[in-house]
Amino acid sequence: MGPRRRLLKNPVAEAQQFRRRALLAFAIVVLALAGLALWYFRLQVWQHDAYAMRSEANRVRLQPVVPGRGLIFDRKGRILADNVPAYRLEVIPEDAGDPDQWLPQLAEIVELSPQDIETFQETRRATRGFRPVTLKLRVTEEEAASFAVDRWRYPGVELVPYLNRRYPHGALFSHIIGYVGRIDVDDLAELGEGKSALTHIGKTGLERAYEDVLRGEIGYEKIETNVDGRAMGEVGRVPAVPGADLRLSVDLDLQRAMVNAFGTMDGSAVAVDPRTGEVLAMVSLPGFDTNLFVNGISHADYATLTEDPSRPLFNRNVLGGGPPGSTVKPLIALAGLDSGLRTPQEETLSTGEFHLPGVRRGYRDSHAGGHGWVDLRESIAQSVNTYYYELAHEMGIERFSHYMHRYGFGERTGIDLLGENEGVVPSVEWKRANSSEPWYPGETVIAGIGQGYWIATALQLARATAAVADDGQLRRLHLVDARRDGYQAPWSPLAQAPPRSITDRPDHLQAVQEGMLETIHGRGTATAMARGAPYLMAGKTGTAQKISRQGELSVDPGSLPYHLRHQALFVGYAPADNPTIAVAVVVEHGGYGGSTAAPIARKVFDAWLLGKMPEPVPAEEPPEPSSAATATAPSPSPAASGARPAADPTP
Template identity: 45%
Template sequence: MRNQRRSAVQPPHTLKNTRHEAHIFRVRSLLAVVVVILLTGLLMGRLFYLQVVQHDVFITRSEKNRVRVEPLTPNRGLIYDRNGELLAENRPTYNLTLVRERVDDLDETLSLLVDILDLSEEEADAFRERARRPQRPYQPALLMSGLDDEEIAELAINRHRLPGVEVEGQLQRHYPDARIMSHALGFVGRINKQELETLDSNDYAGTHFIGKTGVERFYEDELHGKAGVRQVETNASGRVLRELGRTDPEPGLDLTLTLDKDMQALAYDLLDGRRGAIVAIEPDTGGILAMASAPGFDSNLFVTGIDQKAYQELQEDIDLPLFNRAIRGTYPPGSTVKPFLAMAGLASGEITPDKTINDPGYFQLPNDSRRYRNWLRWGHGKVDMKRAITVSNNTYFYNLANEMGIDTISDYMHRFGFGERVGLDIQGGSSGIMPSREWKRERFGDAWYPGETLSVGIGQGYWQVTPLQLATATAVLANHGEWVRPRLAQKIGDETVEVEQPGTKDDLVLENEDWWETVYTGMEQVVSGSEGTARRIGKDLEYRLAGKSGTSQVFSLGQDEKYEADELEERLRDHALFIAFAPVEDPEIAVAVIVENAGGGSTHAAHLARAMTDAWLLDPEESGLDPEEVLDEADSDEDAMPDTQG
């Protein structure tokens, strides 16, 4: 009963509080709305930031993925000789290039390329080295040039495996007459790391080659041109879909040289592979007609990159084919300087044309027992200036040098261009050596001795000249002292290179103009006189030729020693030199020839100089000039007159 009563009085179970739950729901809904609004606002803010604030940034990134800017390489200017003969051209070729920034795994890509192209181990090493050379971002690195059809096909088949690798069609430098023009023209080659740091990145965008030596280097700015650009649309794989725009490149200017291809070829053929050089100049314009150095080399090997083995062979060749003897080779000028010394003696007032000496076969300084010998041991007897030049008398010029003194000699020889870089546009030329008291003091810290002046008087001792200097001095002599700087460029584009150039030396003016004729007569008698040291080349001359022979000693003889060429090794024999200009009354050509270890200049070198003047002045068909016949005559003459040292 008690339990029944207790349960009867308990209150009934209460129902849910809907008002409270509704309140909770409203709060939670409000919070959810606030969160959604905040997140939406955040999303919209982010979208606004990306789409509006960062619009330029992301549109640029998008365009870079879709639009690519590619450089357009300018065509290099062509090079012609004075007659319009092509000396340097551009030939179409296919090159393999790689953009490192578009390659996922460089090592894997290079290994794949090596397998596809079936490269040797040496070629593969060079291949990898080119791929890793410093390069501007997104600029293609040149891996290989001159791809053939089979290689292009293999690369096309595997293109999907080679992102960033392209086969590009380009024009490549080629030299039709590479060997005979190698030193004069120079060559282009791949741009190296040092050049990359200094070149204009805009002008050289997409360019893989640059002038390295010779004309190609000196006129690089004119020949190269200016690069262009094009915008292309690409797909996700980087393949070009269409071109969006372009700025065409400006091609380089064509260059017309003063060189005559036929004269250059003749000079090279006359040297016949012997070590030496021939330079021919047009005196009134300074235009270089020929500038040959032998032996030469195939300059085309350097365009795409010569392999290590071939380059090492050239470097180790004892004949130094890479050495440009015409502008860098320095030699004692020997007796070729005697006409210039005669002019210096006249100009300085130390001598007159009529002054004579008696030559007993030697010259002695006061209080000195040493005898400075004439090449003809019993002497030439009574000698004046004309005869001294004609017979190349040493005693006369020992005496003249002693009277002038080394400083006067040096001063006047500088006026002819000795001891200086004389070329207007000759890259890499040597200045040679024109000694003086001050030069020796600075060079050796020693005084100058009178005996050294006598050696200079016959073109020996410290005096060193280049073939270009010797030809230039001969042109100045032919011009009655008028200076015209020697040059290689005749026209740059359509602009003619002026004959008168800044930096040209002052003309050499004499008190008496007849003195020029005194020296000319002596030189003319060298080839046409009965006593002339080079009289053997004067046969059947159809014009007036002035010349002077020279013999350059490779080593010094003792006072009473006699030079015996047959007993010496070939490379210890004297060098043969000869200078000439013609016609004497109105010179059209000045020539300097040097043939190393060929003996006396009155023999071998003289015939080569005569052949050069014949080729320039006479009709080719009428002259019947045959280089082989000239060389045969020169060799026989060399055997017939071994003792002539003038």
């Protein structure tokens, strides 16, 4: 191998190589700086809002502010549902220390149930130590005062004020206003995002139907926190918007008078202003104290309500219903006139029994031998069954059903409560949809006296009666008259749907009105209620039978077992010459409408027109005291006491 060849340096090439490398390095530096500049530009400009929000969220915590719930007033401005100051007991676990050390001593001052303690312990274990945990939701004034004296002994335990829903009249409006209750998982799912701060929500009645209006809008406070999430102070606030107030058409005095008029009897009643469709009073008896549900009802109290055979939690007006009996005869008479099958002067012979062609079995009247020749007015006043057996048979069930729908049966009245029962107007189509049996002519006959498959609510009866009183104008029934958005704001009336007419013949309606007037002031079935009245009344009694009386012309309801006694009904309006109130009364197991339901209606009329309030009737053998004793407000339910009134056997 020869000697290694010696390489010669090339300064020009090396200089060019150095420049290329320097330029490449410079380009890399420039690109890096440009990328860094773009990155900073992205952070500072393009995504400024997002990162500023994150930064703010790390520093500021939003604490929700629950709005005050809207108030509910009667038509005269008297409060029916309000918010009262209350206290709950909250604990900051890290400040309070070991609960086993202080809980027993605190329980001697504030009554703590095992459920309160169990819930507190579970929540405490699942919550960071500096966040407050509720120990007891409702602290009485006496307990709050006792705790305030010894507060220094319990660091980390605080009384927190809040507004609690209160119903000052208890059971009196239980089925109208309803109640609020603790919010649950299902409620939160229905409400959606942003409502988790709420503690209560409307469960029944107007509280539920107008939840969106009464609830208001949640506000929040901006609380500055440190890196551990501890509150350092408030830095801003978005105020909550209180819920709107509601003014009802219901009158507190009339509501109380209606309840007292029932005494110890169970049932339902509705009073309506026929000129507007406003509900003036509405009761379902027995009622219950709605305050028991606000912060969670006890198992014992709930069992008392659910096991009561009188079903105090059941809203008879909205969810119930039954055969209307003879109370619908005026409307069937109107259908006979409008269909051309009858005239007001035309007389029909009542022999006391009606027979279908070719059928030996008859349909009897309430009077042996019948009423003789009667016209339309007398048929209403004396409640002549055979007149309506024959009329219904001639009309046929399809035409009969058509007219009853025209009068508002088989449809909702529009009352602003949820779940209203539509009832049932019997028809071939309805029976075909609900059974496999054909329609029989005898079913048409008994439909003519409000029996059989009929299901009508007191609301429907009151609405139809109000239409008769108001010259045929069928109106939507409603409880809420107006709302206001703030204490100083004016009341804004709620818009109502226009009425529809139930007849095109005023003379036909007048004949029906005269028949209802004779029911009370002539030779009718409710003449006793006219005694001493300084005003005219028009009405119709009714009896919905629990058992057939085809074998006996007269049955003393007092001789029957209580659960088999007839339902007593009455519908009417007053003053007959210028109606301002129409009522429907249903007395469960009351016997006969003329002797049981009509006197209740008279007391309601007197209360509204004369300001004469009936005295409450105490229940016989009152039950043992209980926080949830059902009541007909103010008297305990006879079902709770085991006592039942003896029905008047007078037909």
